Amino acid sequence: MNQTSRRARQRLLALSTREQIESCWTTLGELPEHHYVRGPETGMAMLKGRAGGTGNAFHLGEMTLTRASIALGDGTIGHGWVRGRDRRHAELIALCDALAQHADWQPRLERDVLTPLADVLAASQQRDAATAAATRVDFFTLVRGE
Amino acid sequence: MYVAVKGGEQAIANAHRWLADRRRGDRQRPELEVAQIGDQLRLAVDRVMSEASLYDPELAALAFKQASGDLTEAVFLLRAYRTTLPRLAISEPLNTGDMRLERRISATYKDIPGGQILGPTYDYTHRLLDFLQLAGADVPPAEVREDVSEAEPAPGILDLLDDEGLVEREIDDGAEPADITRDPPDYPMDRAARLQMLARGDEGYLLALGYSTQRGYGRNHPFAGEIRLGQVEVEIHVDEWDETICVGEIALSECQMINQFGGTREAAPKFTRGYGLAFGHNERKTMAMALVDRALRAEELGEPVIGPAQQAEFVLAHADSVDASGFVSHLKLPHYVDFQSELDLLRRLRREHARNSSPDLGESLDRPSTEEETSARKSGQGKHDRESGVHGL
Structure with missing residues (x-):
């Protein structure tokens, strides 16, 4: 099984809901001990837009952001960031990051958590696209019989 | 003369209690949940986030509920909350x-x-009140194009x-x-x-x-x-x-x-x-x-x-509605001393007017500006704006 890159894993877990992650989580069984090395901490990210969508950057406004860093018993560090204020969500992302660095855990994480979550996310985005597509205008031209 | 402005604690506490009671409304009905606001009044929530300059749908919905639906008050609540958070990051420009x-x-x-x-x-709707919503009619789910995969x-x-x-x-x-x-x-x-x-x-x-x-x-x-x-x-x-x-x-x-x-x-x-x-x-x-x-x-x-x-x-x-409503609302604060001085001035002007009661005294009735107004005009902005300076709120 291909290994999801760290960047792709962080994205997938941040775009999944905490409930979705937790529902896969139970199948992992007993997890190694871990403790926080930073946070979880909620703050803000200032978001930038671009004038005209492609021009100079400007500050649009802020959003809430939560980050967590954990260490497993053997010292492996994992980091997680997520929009919003859900500390458990950030902790779960950090835990996945740490587990993915272990040869024992990595295949199980991939099979039991990342693959099912990727399927759920793809299905949900596909449904959004199909719902939007139902409101797409199909122009037609009336031909006058002259 | 110094005018004491203490003494309102009990009245304020009771006013807040009444406000909370009003906000809760009829106890026979279920209380509005924050999640329902986020779900069913989302355009209000979006407006609160946008003007508060903080993206957090749940907190914007809470602010909307806490403000009994007063959008300007809700914006103020969320803007005030944002000052309590540290900035952890600056994003890449959104694509x-x-x-x-x-x-x-x-x-x-x-x-x-x-x-x-x-x-x-809402475009192309007829802007006719929908009495079915008053009757609580069921709403069919959105149409989905099954042939669209991405x-x-x-x-x-x-x-x-x-x-x-x-x-x-x-x-x-x-x-x-x-x-x-x-x-x-x-x-x-x-x-x-x-x-x-x-x-x-x-x-x-x-x-x-x-x-x-x-x-x-x-x-x-x-x-x-x-x-x-x-x-x-x-x-x-x-x-x-x-x-x-x-x-x-x-x-x-x-x-x-x-x-x-x-x-x-x-x-x-x-x-x-x-x-x-x-x-x-x-x-x-x-x-x-x-x-x-x-x-x-x-x-x-x-x-x-x-x-x-x-x-x-x-x-x-x-x-900025937080700036604007703040400066307008401050007029509700006690201005007893300011007003007292205006009263004194007006009485003096009227005495002078009576003493010289002749038709050419109109100009002395031009009211001198208070220091606050003059400097606000000079700097082109309100007093509180100059005090806060940075739009930290």
Whole structure:
């Protein structure tokens, strides 16, 4: 099984809901001990837009952001960031990051958590696209019989 | 004379208790849940986030509930909360071209890659009250096109469809934008700072100013080139990995307005542009913002500044509802001493008037300004604005 890159894993877990992650989580069984090395901490990210969508950057406004860093018993560090204020969500992302660095855990994480979550996310985005597509205008031209 | 203003504690406590009681309403009915507000009153929630300048749907819904539906109060609550949080990151510029579209229309090009997508819109509704909602009728789910497996690419169309170069291009010159939450606004203000202030500006105010340009006070003949609503991924750079990572998605509205020509001796005339961007589904706000953004480019484009919407200092210094409602509301605070001094002054003037009661004394009745008003006029902004300076709230 291909290994999801760290960047792709962080994205997938941040775009999944905490409930979705937790529902896969139970199948992992007993997890190694871990403790926080930073946070979880909620703050803000200032978001930038671009004038005209492609021009100079400007500050649009802020959003809430939560980050967590954990260490497993053997010292492996994992980091997680997520929009919003859900500390458990950030902790779960950090835990996945740490587990993915272990040869024992990595295949199980991939099979039991990342693959099912990727399927759920793809299905949900596909449904959004199909719902939007139902409101797409199909122009037609009336031909006058002259 | 000193007038004591203590003594209201019990009255205030009871007033707050009554407010909470009113907010709860009839105990026979279930209490409104914050999640229901986020779900069923989402346009109000989006407006609160946009004007509070903080994206957090749950907290915006809480603010809306706590404020009993008073949007300006809800904006204030959320804006105040934002001052309690540290800033952990600054995002990469959001790529609205990669938006997962819920709506995308153009009033200038009919056939566009990705098509015209109406989305969940109030346009084309008849604006007739729907009594079925009063009766609590069931609502069918949204229609889904089962034959669509993924979104068609829908790039921004202004640059794409203009192969003749008739529309002004927006190109990043790498300039670092100002941040009005860190540095006090300084006039004249560049476009990046103006856009930041407009993005958090009061929708009603921007709508009125945008409307004024259409009615002739700084006319620039706008077209809605492209409007899009949808979800955009947020990326931040993290030192731990020295990488740019996605931390989630937010809903955004964007309006690209195309306006009448600008040109110089050196450059041939081109359509010019105004831009609006806001959190959530805030289409009207982004249209108004784009109109005002374009109006504020008057000087840059060599247009005469004749309308209020073209005057940057006037427009921007009064756009923030937290500033505006704060300064207006402060009139409710005790002004017993101020007023006492005005009374004394008025009595003296009337005594003088009676003593010399002759018709030529009108000028001495011109009321001298208070220090507060004079200095506010001089600096072009309100007193509290000068005190707070930085738009930290």
